[in-house]
Amino acid sequence: MRIPLQNYHKTSHYHHRENSILHRLHIDMTLFFLLLVLSVIGLVILYSAGNEDMALIQRQGTRLAVAFFAMLVMAQVPPHILKMFAPWLFLGGILLLLSVLFFGDMGKGAQRWLNLGVFRFQPSELLKLATPMMIAWYLAERRLPVKFKYIFLASIFIAIPTVLIAKQPDLGTSILIASSGLAVLFLAGISWQLILYVGGAAAALAPALWHFMKEYQKQRVLTFLNPEDDPLGAGYHIIQSKIAIGSGGTYGKGWLHGSQARLDFLPESSTDFIFAVFAEEFGLIGCALLLLIYLLIFIRSIYIAVQAQDTFSRLLAGSLALTFFIYLFVNVGMVTGILPVVGVPLPLISYGGTSMVTLLIGFGILMSIQTHRKLLSS
Amino acid sequence: MKLHFDLKSDAQENRLFFSRSVTLIIFALVLFVTLIARLVFLQIQTHEKFSHLAQNNRVNLSAIAPVRGMIFDTQGQVLAENNPSYSLELIPEQIKDLDLTLTELSKILPISEKDITAFKKRKGSNKRFVSTPLRNRLSESEVAIFAANRHLFPGVDIQAHPLRHYPFADISAHLVGYVGAINDKELSQIDPVNYRGTRVIGKTGIEKTYEKTLHGSVGYQQTENTAQGRPIKVISHTAPISGESLTLNIDMRLQKTAYDALGDFNGSVVAIDTQTGAVRVLVSKPGFNTNLFARGIDQKSYTSLQTSSRRPLFNRALQGLYPPGSTLKPFFALAGLDYKATTRHQQVFCPGYYQLPNQKHKYRDWKKTGHGHVSLHEAIEQSCDVFFYALAHDLEINRMHHFLSKFGFGQKTGIDLMGEKSGLLPSKDWKKRARNQVWYPGETLIAGIGQGFNLTTPLQLAQATVLMANKGHAYKPTVVSHSGSQVSTASQWPAIQLGNPNDWDHIIKAMSSVVNGRRGTARKIAEGAPYKIAGKTGTAQVFGIKQDEEYDEETVLEHLKDHALFVAFAPIKKPQLAVAVIVENGSHGGSVAAPIARAVFDQYIQLTP
Numbered sequence: 007m008r009i010p011l012q013n014y015h016k017t018s019h020y021h022h023r024e025n026s027i028l029h030r031l032h033i034d035m036t037l038f039f040l041l042l043v044l045s046v047i048g049l050v051i052l053y054s055a056g057n058e059d060m061a062l063i064q065r066q067g068t069r070l071a072v073a074f075f076a077m078l079v080m081a082q083v084p085p086h087i088l089k090m091f092a093p094w095l096f097l098g099g100i101l102l103l104l105s106v107l108f109f110g111d112m113g114k115g116a117q118r119w120l121n122l123g124v125f126r127f128q129p130s131e132l133l134k135l136a137t138p139m140m141i142a143w144y145l146a147e148r149r150l151p152v153k154f155k156y157i158f159l160a161s162i163f164i165a166i167p168t169v170l171i172a173k174q175p176d177l178g179t180s181i182l183i184a185s186s187g188l189a190v191l192f193l194a195g196i197s198w199q200l201i202l203y204v205g206g207a208a209a210a211l212a213p214a215l216w217h218f219m220k221e222y223q224k225q226r227v228l229t230f231l232n233p234e235d236d237p238l239g240a241g242y243h244i245i246q247s248k249i250a251i252g253s254g255g256t257y258g259k260g261w262l263h264g265s266q267a268r269l270d271f272l273p274e275s276s277t278d279f280i281f282a283v284f285a286e287e288f289g290l291i292g293c294a295l296l297l298l299i300y301l302l303i304f305i306r307s308i309y310i311a312v313q314a315q316d317t318f319s320r321l322l323a324g325s326l327a328l329t330f331f332i333y334l335f336v337n338v339g340m341v342t343g344i345l346p347v348v349g350v351p352l353p354l355i356s357y358g359g360t361s362m363v364t365l366l367i368g369f370g371i372l373m374s375i376q377t378h379r380k381l382l383s384s
Numbered sequence: 385m386k387l388h389f390d391l392k393s394d395a396q397e398n399r400l401f402f403s404r405s406v407t408l409i410i411f412a413l414v415l416f417v418t419l420i421a422r423l424v425f426l427q428i429q430t431h432e433k434f435s436h437l438a439q440n441n442r443v444n445l446s447a448i449a450p451v452r453g454m455i456f457d458t459q460g461q462v463l464a465e466n467n468p469s470y471s472l473e474l475i476p477e478q479i480k481d482l483d484l485t486l487t488e489l490s491k492i493l494p495i496s497e498k499d500i501t502a503f504k505k506r507k508g509s510n511k512r513f514v515s516t517p518l519r520n521r522l523s524e525s526e527v528a529i530f531a532a533n534r535h536l537f538p539g540v541d542i543q544a545h546p547l548r549h550y551p552f553a554d555i556s557a558h559l560v561g562y563v564g565a566i567n568d569k570e571l572s573q574i575d576p577v578n579y580r581g582t583r584v585i586g587k588t589g590i591e592k593t594y595e596k597t598l599h600g601s602v603g604y605q606q607t608e609n610t611a612q613g614r615p616i617k618v619i620s621h622t623a624p625i626s627g628e629s630l631t632l633n634i635d636m637r638l639q640k641t642a643y644d645a646l647g648d649f650n651g652s653v654v655a656i657d658t659q660t661g662a663v664r665v666l667v668s669k670p671g672f673n674t675n676l677f678a679r680g681i682d683q684k685s686y687t688s689l690q691t692s693s694r695r696p697l698f699n700r701a702l703q704g705l706y707p708p709g710s711t712l713k714p715f716f717a718l719a720g721l722d723y724k725a726t727t728r729h730q731q732v733f734c735p736g737y738y739q740l741p742n743q744k745h746k747y748r749d750w751k752k753t754g755h756g757h758v759s760l761h762e763a764i765e766q767s768c769d770v771f772f773y774a775l776a777h778d779l780e781i782n783r784m785h786h787f788l789s790k791f792g793f794g795q796k797t798g799i800d801l802m803g804e805k806s807g808l809l810p811s812k813d814w815k816k817r818a819r820n821q822v823w824y825p826g827e828t829l830i831a832g833i834g835q836g837f838n839l840t841t842p843l844q845l846a847q848a849t850v851l852m853a854n855k856g857h858a859y860k861p862t863v864v865s866h867s868g869s870q871v872s873t874a875s876q877w878p879a880i881q882l883g884n885p886n887d888w889d890h891i892i893k894a895m896s897s898v899v900n901g902r903r904g905t906a907r908k909i910a911e912g913a914p915y916k917i918a919g920k921t922g923t924a925q926v927f928g929i930k931q932d933e934e935y936d937e938e939t940v941l942e943h944l945k946d947h948a949l950f951v952a953f954a955p956i957k958k959p960q961l962a963v964a965v966i967v968e969n970g971s972h973g974g975s976v977a978a979p980i981a982r983a984v985f986d987q988y989i990q991l992t993p
Contacts, residue, residue: 151400193408195400252426252434290427294420301416305409312405320401328408335415342422 032081032377034310037369040303041077041354045070047296048355054262055276055283055357062276062357069359073366080370084378085319088371089143092318095132096140096163102129103170130179131364133167135371137183138329141190142321151195160191175220178336178348185332189325193311227346243279244343251285251342258289276357278349281341297338300353304331307369310376319375326368333365446607447581450600451546453627455560455590457636458664458865462551463560464591469547470522472530473515476507478539485537486518492529495519515543521679545583548678552636554671555643558699559634559801559863561589562674578602587677588699590630590863593802597867600627628868633662641987642667645980650968652700654846655984658959661850661859661874663799665963665984666843668700702804705839706966709922710767710973711951712788712834714852714891716775717760719787721887725778728890731757734770740777740825747773747829750923764894765901767921769833776832781823784831785811790880791848793840799861800872807844810837835925845964847877849951852895853918853959855888856880892918896956899978906950906978915989919952919981921973945969950977954985961988 028035049063049070056062106129141160148156164187172180192201216224250264258264264286275283285293307327314320330353337352339345351358353365426434455464472493479485489495495518503518522530527542534541548563550556563584566574570585579585580602586592603624607617642653646669655665672689681689689697698704720726736754737746749755749769755762763771776784789795794809808814810831812823830836843861850858859874866872882888895918898904905921924947948970953962963981970976 149397189408193401193404195404248426249434249437251423252430253438255427255431255435285423285427290423293423293427297416297419301412304412308405308409312402317397324401324405324408328412331412331415335419338419339422342419342426344418344422 029377031078032373033078034081034306034373034376036306037303037310037373037376040299040306041074041366041369044299044303044354045074047299050261051280051284051287051355052276052357054264054287055280058262066357069362070354073359073363076363077366077370077373080367081373081377083371083374085314085316085322085371085375088139088322088374089146089318092136092139092143095136099129099133099136100166100170102132103167105129107170107173128360130167130171130174130176130183131360133171133183134179134186134329134361134364135326135368137164137167138186138190138322138325141187142318142325145190145194145321146316146318148194151197152191154200157191157196157200160187164188164191176349178350181336181348182329182333182350186325186329189328190321193321193324243274243347247279247282247341248343250282254286254289256290258285258287258292261287263287278337278347278351278356279341280356281338281352284355285341297334300331300334304328307372310372313379314375315379323372323375326372330365330368446605448603448605448624449581449583450602450624451626452548452563452584453598453600453629453867455598456629456631457634457639458632458662459635459637460631461636463556463632463634463636465549465551466546467549469520469545470527470542471517471520471545472522473517473541473543474503474507475515475539485540489518489537489540492533493519493522493526515541517543521547548584550674550678552640553673553675555636555640555667556634557589557671557674557696558668558701559589559632559639559666560674561591561593562587562677563591564677565680580604584678588803589801590632593800594630594864594867597630598627601625628870630867631865632863633657633660633664633865634666634863635664635991637991638665638984638987639667642980642984643669643671645983646967649970649976650694650700651970652704652842652966653963653980653984654701654842655961655963655988656846656850656861658850658853658858658953658962661861661877662865663861663863664961664988666701666863668698668702668704670694670696672696699803700966700968701842702799702801704841704966705805705807706842706947706949707836707838707924708793708834708840708845709924709947709949710769710834711845711920711922711949711964712793712838713764713767713772714895714920715788715791715793715848716772716779716784716832717764717894718852718882718887718891719779719784720760720775721884721890722787722882723779723783725783726760726775728760731759732763732768732771732774733757734768736770738770738773738829740829743826745826747826761890761894761897762903764891764920765897765904767898767905772832773829776828777825779828779832781828781831782811782813784828785809785814790878791851792844792877793838793848797843797847797861798875799843800863804843805841807841808837808839834922842964842966845949845951845966846962849953849962849964851877851880852888852892853953853962855885855892856882892956895920895952899952905974906952908975909978909982913982913986915955915985916957917952917954917982917985918956919950919978921978922949922951923947923971923973924949926969945971948973948975948977950974950981952978952981952985954989960992961985 049066052066053059053063140163144160144163145152145156152160164184168180168184168187171183219227253259254264264283284296288296304327307323307330311320311323311327314323333350333353336345336348336350337356340347340350341352351361354362452466454462454466457463472489474482474485476482486495486500499519503516507516522542530537530540530542550560550562552560564587565583566579566585571579574585578599578601581604582599582602586595586598591598601624603622605621606619638655642655642665646653646667649669651669653665653667654663656663676685717726721728734749734755734757736749736752738749739746747769750767755766755768755770758766758768758771760771762768785794788809794807796804796806810827815821815823815837827836831838847858847861850861857879858877860877862872862874864872896916898921899906899917899919900910901907904910906919909917926944926946946969948965948967950965950973951963953959961984963984965977965980967977967980
């Protein structure tokens, strides 16, 4: 009983200073501030990574503005409305994914885009949000901890978009979507025993998975295991990225002075590998501070999840928080050479639009959950 | 809803969720510490090593571009080669005072204002730490002068690049094509690893079609460089694999003869070995200096080439679409015999015009007074239009289309060069599909003399002539004889079978009369030839003449004069070479186009033992 009481107490306490304009606009100031700091850091480092190209900064700034706006719009939608739409969004997303498979545009050898005439749309982005929403919706009505039957069905819901997106092929997004769904399952309280069994089975099945992987995916894993094997091809990214990061040292070479990362040698220096540019110019201290901001955003999001009043909100908030952090881990892990190269951008910093909008819409949902709480005592 | 929520959200659930959230935070902290530990390893523990690599003695992994394969003609004459070219290049980020350096450089080497402006422009668009050329094509002595003073100029160096050179630039312009700097579109289509270090790519002709063969595979070397970026030691080296050289079927001696024989006219000459399908001549005139493109053409020269009324950049041999005119008559005649729409002996009276039953419109013959009574043989020899109007009327357009498409009209020949046009062989279906209009009987007549909708390329005419010479058998035309040691295999053309194979001989006899007959339209070129030529002249209207108008050669503007055509093969007994000639605004097939073919045959016979 102690924990809920504590929660109620905090909630009501929080409510006392709630009549501010910010709260009426459904903005969570802590999150907003941290996200803004991250975006500004992103623009600063992009200026260096993009060879001081102002047009690049303008484009990215515009995208950020659009994404922040989308976040604020999303924050106005109360969680119970989201819950209502969750299964339909998921169903719609799956149908769009199927249509991509059949009618999609090919871009850089992968079929991810759906051409809607006016603009091109990546249904996998929709599913980044719709999948955890669907699982949260499905489990919110069950009694927690959840029975095995429901866990099994929820796993199938997770598997459908994961497999469809892996087929596109987009391994990075597919991993993120699977982990967002699994995070909901975990928060819903699946037993540790089950987690151990499934983990063990997955380890045993890994060699079988190898057969289903595309040639380029296999190549990436092999390259990850031994980058020196292919120094001019796939291993090139990792070697150059490590040199850039390592040469940055404790304090870094200073903004705009990272010669290594800015040489022609580091490919994708303003997109997936932008962390290497940051690490070379700002060193270990800068990296630690940057990672700390990400950690703070994560902790704030988990705090929002714990504070949330209904099961749906809570599961969804927790999942969004974890996915955000996994995003970071996969990107930095890949750039520093502890994970294979799977093509995941650094959240809010890498150059590029689609995934940034999705990410901030996710934070809009978190803000909505935080600011739409009602006093239970009232 | 609220009620349900309150009932379910009990203490146990809250506790479970709280503990799971704490677990997640611990999990995230573990990941956080993992990343920090990794960064500590890279940036503190192994910092020395990476710093060493990056800064003091930077290990530079550089690609070595493969040497592009050369191109030879069938006699081993060089058509494309690589000459060394030296350029003076600067890395702006490694130069303390750029303006001072530029001034000092211009004291020892001739550097113009234009060079400096171009350099600054290039520098702006380049990435940082990229070597940017200041002057290209330095002479040997200029290279020596700079080498002696090199220590005074950190960040400045001489770079050697191979420069593509075409000894027969104009004559082989469309055939060989040229290379140029890789553009964005091409960049997205090539393997970026294999082209790392390569600066140029084939843009047209053989250079483009055989890009993959000519390019080869990239090599790379790891060098230890000084802080200025100069290599001081090679750590490892993987040699590139040079592109394969190509030997063409083209004989430059024939090619040059054909090019020169065209004189000041625009036009095209294609000659194909009837036995093998080997393309011996592929001329499009005017040519242009492909070396300008290989060096990097300036805007002014490019614009003048592009806007020239003679259209030098246009590859007439493969892409020029001309009404074939009377050169189609032998093929229609063969169709007439095969479909039994006419016979060898049937006579048609030619009063100088033809009228469809119950119609007033007069379809004229080129000879106003008419040819009188003509047989099929005479109709080909004298190129009587009225005979072929009548034949076309009996044949019908769809049968004409069906028969002539066996000769490759209206389709690509499948030559091993990119950009070939398929021409147009009209039919009722085509008109319905392309224009959504019905076919008029009058259009059949016009098609019967090779005018109207008919459009052919010089290459198609040459290939059709090969099929005529070989009585229905041929190979697809091929330009490349072998690449490296690998011989290209010629693929067979689908054989044409006639109901009565003797019909071939009848038409060939008539084509022989065109050159060797008393009243043949190309009889002039028979004079003094030690071998026998069979051919057919043609004239293609550039613009339509109205019913009551006269075409007056004297007054008509040069660019509106008729195109002159001639197709031929020789020797008749054992055919070896088929030639198609198109002379734009040449007016007369017999007197202008035919002598060009004769010149090519003469030299071919002389050169062939």
